[in-house]
Amino acid sequence: xxxxxxxxxxxxxxxxxxxxxxxxxxxxxxxxxxxxxxxxxxxxxxxxxxxxxxxxxxxxxxxxxxxxxxxxxxxxxxxxxxxxxxxxxxxxxxxxxxxxxxxxxxxxxxxxxxxxxxxxxxxxxxxxxxxxxxxxxxxxxxxxxxxxxxxxxxxxxxxxxxxxxxxxxxxxxxxxxxxxxxxxxxxxxxxxxxxxxxxxxxxxxxxxxxxxxxxxxxxxxxxxxxxxxxxxxxxxxxxxxxxxxxxxxxxxxxxxxxxxxxxxxxxxxxxxxxxxxxxxxxxxxxxxxxxxxxxxxxxxxxxxxxxxxxxxxxxxxxxxxxxxxxxxxxxxxxxxxxxxxxxxxxxxxxxxxxxxxxxxxxxxxxxxxxxxxxxxxxxxxxxxxxxxxxxxxxxxxxxxxxxxxxxxxxxxxxxxxxxxxxxxxxxxxxxxxxxxxxxxxxxxxxxxxxxxxxxxxxxxxxxxxxxxxxxxxxxxx
Amino acid sequence: xxxxxxxxxxxxxxxxxxxxxxxxxxxxxxxxxxxxxxxxxxxxxxxxxxxxxxxxxxxxxxxxxxxxxxxxxxxxxxxxxxxxxxxxxxxxxxxxxxxxxxxxxxxxxxxxxxxxxxxxxxxxxxxxxxxxxxxxxxxxxxxxxxxxxxxxxxxxxxxxxxxxxxxxxxxxxxxxxxxxxxxxxxxxxxxxxxxxxxxxxxxxxxxxxxxxxxxxxxxxxxxxxxxxxxxxxxxxxxxxxxxxxxxxxxxxxxxxxxxxxxxxxxxxxxxxxxxxxxxxxxxxxxxxxxxxxxxxxxxxxxxxxxxxxxxxxxxxxxxxxxxxxxxxxxxxxxxxxxxxxxxxxxxxxxxxxxxxxxxxxxxxxxxxxxxxxxxxxxxxxxxxxxxxxxxxxxxxxxxxxxxxxxxxxxxxxxxxxxxxxxxxxxxxxxxxxxxxxxxxxxxxxxxxxxxxxxxxxxxxxxxxxxxxxxxxxxxxx
Numbered sequence: 001x002x003x004x005x006x007x008x009x010x011x012x013x014x015x016x017x018x019x020x021x022x023x024x025x026x027x028x029x030x031x032x033x034x035x036x037x038x039x040x041x042x043x044x045x046x047x048x049x050x051x052x053x054x055x056x057x058x059x060x061x062x063x064x065x066x067x068x069x070x071x072x073x074x075x076x077x078x079x080x081x082x083x084x085x086x087x088x089x090x091x092x093x094x095x096x097x098x099x100x101x102x103x104x105x106x107x108x109x110x111x112x113x114x115x116x117x118x119x120x121x122x123x124x125x126x127x128x129x130x131x132x133x134x135x136x137x138x139x140x141x142x143x144x145x146x147x148x149x150x151x152x153x154x155x156x157x158x159x160x161x162x163x164x165x166x167x168x169x170x171x172x173x174x175x176x177x178x179x180x181x182x183x184x185x186x187x188x189x190x191x192x193x194x195x196x197x198x199x200x201x202x203x204x205x206x207x208x209x210x211x212x213x214x215x216x217x218x219x220x221x222x223x224x225x226x227x228x229x230x231x232x233x234x235x236x237x238x239x240x241x242x243x244x245x246x247x248x249x250x251x252x253x254x255x256x257x258x259x260x261x262x263x264x265x266x267x268x269x270x271x272x273x274x275x276x277x278x279x280x281x282x283x284x285x286x287x288x289x290x291x292x293x294x295x296x297x298x299x300x301x302x303x304x305x306x307x308x309x310x311x312x313x314x315x316x317x318x319x320x321x322x323x324x325x326x327x328x329x330x331x332x333x334x335x336x337x338x339x340x341x342x343x344x345x346x347x348x349x350x351x352x353x354x355x356x357x358x359x360x361x362x363x364x365x366x367x368x369x370x371x372x373x374x375x376x377x378x379x380x381x382x383x384x385x386x387x388x389x390x391x392x393x394x395x396x397x398x399x400x401x402x403x404x405x406x407x408x409x410x411x412x413x414x415x416x417x418x419x420x421x422x423x424x425x426x427x428x429x430x431x432x433x434x435x436x437x438x439x440x441x442x443x444x445x446x447x448x449x450x451x452x453x454x455x456x457x458x459x460x461x462x463x464x465x466x467x468x469x470x471x472x473x474x475x476x477x
Numbered sequence: 478x479x480x481x482x483x484x485x486x487x488x489x490x491x492x493x494x495x496x497x498x499x500x501x502x503x504x505x506x507x508x509x510x511x512x513x514x515x516x517x518x519x520x521x522x523x524x525x526x527x528x529x530x531x532x533x534x535x536x537x538x539x540x541x542x543x544x545x546x547x548x549x550x551x552x553x554x555x556x557x558x559x560x561x562x563x564x565x566x567x568x569x570x571x572x573x574x575x576x577x578x579x580x581x582x583x584x585x586x587x588x589x590x591x592x593x594x595x596x597x598x599x600x601x602x603x604x605x606x607x608x609x610x611x612x613x614x615x616x617x618x619x620x621x622x623x624x625x626x627x628x629x630x631x632x633x634x635x636x637x638x639x640x641x642x643x644x645x646x647x648x649x650x651x652x653x654x655x656x657x658x659x660x661x662x663x664x665x666x667x668x669x670x671x672x673x674x675x676x677x678x679x680x681x682x683x684x685x686x687x688x689x690x691x692x693x694x695x696x697x698x699x700x701x702x703x704x705x706x707x708x709x710x711x712x713x714x715x716x717x718x719x720x721x722x723x724x725x726x727x728x729x730x731x732x733x734x735x736x737x738x739x740x741x742x743x744x745x746x747x748x749x750x751x752x753x754x755x756x757x758x759x760x761x762x763x764x765x766x767x768x769x770x771x772x773x774x775x776x777x778x779x780x781x782x783x784x785x786x787x788x789x790x791x792x793x794x795x796x797x798x799x800x801x802x803x804x805x806x807x808x809x810x811x812x813x814x815x816x817x818x819x820x821x822x823x824x825x826x827x828x829x830x831x832x833x834x835x836x837x838x839x840x841x842x843x844x845x846x847x848x849x850x851x852x853x854x855x856x857x858x859x860x861x862x863x864x865x866x867x868x869x870x871x872x873x874x875x876x877x878x879x880x881x882x883x884x885x886x887x888x889x890x891x892x893x894x895x896x897x898x899x900x901x902x903x904x905x906x907x908x909x910x911x912x913x914x915x916x917x918x919x920x921x922x923x924x925x926x927x928x929x930x931x932x933x934x935x936x937x938x939x940x941x942x943x944x945x946x947x948x949x950x951x952x953x954x
Contacts, residue, residue: 027788028786028787028788028789028790029786029787029788030787088790088792089784089786089788089790091784091786092686095685095686152790153788153789154789194690196690196791198789198791205754206752206753206754207753207754208572208753208900208903208904208905209569209572209902209903209904210752210753210902210903211874211901211902211903212774212776212778212802212804212902213671213673213804213872213873213874213875214769214872214873214874214897214901215751215752215769215873216671216769216774216776216804216873217715217759217760217768217769217772217774217804217873218752218757218758218759218765218768218769219752219754219757219758220754220756220757220758221758221776221777223707223777223778223779223780223799224707224711224776224777227704227707227708227777227780228708228713230700230701230704230708231704231705231707231708231709232708234701236705236827238694274692275683275687275692275695275696276683276684276685276687276795277682277683277684277696277697277829278828278829279697279828279829280695280696280697281695281696281697281698281829282694282695283694288695291694291695292691292692292693292694292695295694297689297693297694299689299693299698299701299791299793300698300700300701300704300782300783300794301689301700301783301784301789301790301791301792301793301794302700302782302783302784302785302786302790302792302794303700303704303780303781303782303783303785303797304780304781304785305777305779305780306777306778306779306780306800307566307568307778307779307800308779308780308781308798308800309505309506309566309568309779310505310506310507311504311505311506311566311630311837312505312630312631312675312778312800312802312837312838313505313565313566313629313778313779313800313902314673314675314776314778314802314902315565315778315779315902315903316776316778317777317778317779318753320780321785322700323783323784323785323789323790325689325789325791327689327690327693327694350713351755351756352754352755352756352758360788360789361789395690395691396690396691396692396693396694397688397690397691398690420691423685424688424691425686425687425688425689425790425791425792426685426686426687426688426792427685427686428685
């Protein structure tokens, strides 16, 4: 690998990444569909520039998937790189110090929506690939890239694609760069992700809004009804009150709990710098790791109803809505949990209210086995560049595609270059540039090691990969 | 009175009222301050056209007050007419069949924000005044008009004005046309109004929004905290859980309850056509009249927090806000109730949340004595025009200025031409045009009767009124 690549090219890299981050590819907002397409085009142009002979835009119901294959290195193992080009909505906008789509460097950190989740990490892997190409432009191993645009909105397109065309994922290993270091200086590989069941609860109690003077005292208030339902779904101690919810939860084993105890953790600092609260909440008798990695949660993400403008309006609202989700842990299944949620809401709803629970999106929890040789190669790369191997942790977030990436038997490496205080999904999301530069070197080295020793010792997955455009896909004009 | 006035002038009157209603004078929204001023100017021009020698715009911190005095009729009694030119916000806009500020007649009803509350009723009295002027343009009694622009937003300007310049309210009787018939065909006078204590509850649990994947399970959620506080302020049976709140409530006397029992009331129809719900809620053991007229209420008017756009965002919100109010009944005082609310919220708030309760506006409840002769004159007028006298009811709404209008000893007549299904504060607010035409005749006749027999038998209040511009006020250019 070109050891001077980062040092020499820093200015250009920063410019390129800033261009990518400036595209407001918010997948959940229909108004940004064009921006999602622009972000996909940006990636396609970049992949072509990097010499990928096959660069394909796969269209479907939602935002397109970008699929690309590097030049074939017969006999060498194949790595599948997954990432997503879509980002979370940036609001509340007023809390950003600089605009979310005007990438800005302050204090060695690049601030922008998507800086860490996940455009910055996608970019890191592209540049690692760029830095390891030889004089002929050939990478050290076979690499296939799959970048989707619906990770943040729960789109199903990539799921359908991978199920109907498993050749897109056939590889010796898959790597998902959408995670963070366990802590500054401590890289990590993740052994489990929580699943997600995201729903909307809508309540209607009246055919129209009413005047609280005239009808206050007898008219059912939709916000009051919704609030009572929500308050009934979780108690003050953090116990979720959905019947049978905890029944299928598989608690982590003793050895895993023991490993977690060894992880450095400063609760006071975590509270102050990460959670930014004055106290932690959650179920008593469980550690922070258990509460954020190994227990289901119930959160209210948004609520809306009645008059919320400036000043006062004395209205009895006819309708109210809340967005809620449960994070799921091994043993749980999103579809079953959704039915449990529906049932619990129905039981809490008074007879005079119309209450609807709509599934918005979700994914099952994931556990990954870290025995495959690729994990050891990643540790070698980290050790060479950063000076230490990865720790094994779990993550509380959800990447629903992960199980699908491993469907053809490839181990899935969940790792990344973020830091815990990156502010994912929050205002002032950032990426530490030192992490980016370090990451390019780590993953460049990993590509080299993988090219040498990344095979699964079975058939060479790389040879089975399509190196012409798949019939079902449309090449971008 | 000109008996043919309404028949002859209908078309012009409808045009004039539509012009007035087309002005979006939403007092609670700062962006509409200019529209409030336009509505005040509209009234001033109208009052000048009607021959009022004194038409004054009284400026203060908020939207201006319009004060006008008709030509003096020495020896005749003086009536003070109160109304407001401001309106409620029109949202939810999508629920209007025609735009709120494009007055539209359908089926004999005029649809527009303010049609009934209160521009249509102000207009009714102005036209009654117009119709009763003699050949020299002189009205049958002394009339003073006071129209404010902060009734819907709880502005204090008119309060300060009336306290510092009581001469503006000195009269033999005051009449407030901001109410409705008890039912179609049954005009009413109101003996009590509920008070109001309107507040905002703001919760902050985090310094910034967090990702529910990473921090779900330990980070305190602001919406959840708010929801729990709100659910704790009232139980499912409609009992408000604010300690000592009911202690000072003076329940209505036996004779008043007996009168209410005689009022025609069809609960099924009320539920279906007015409340538009499938069931009534509220405190058990109390009638609908008691629940809406004689008991305090707690309502949530609006709630906001987290992500409420389309799609899904997995955020743990740092802040959330709700607008709430209590309606107050005789015996209660808004300031005391606000302190009780603050205390109750503080008791429900967990120690790790910043919770603030801010008073937005309010007013004490009102009881009026209906013994003064003016009430009998109004009954005569209704009897002549509509064929029946008024019933005595209470109203659940609040008009905080009412006690102030009676400060100089004038009886305050609370009445109006609305109908219970006018949709005040709701989408598709309307005024039945038959009510308007009938109302012009009723109040025209009332002005005549009042001119003959409306004196309080004491000093003639009319002579004490300023008929030049008050020193503190600025005449509009």
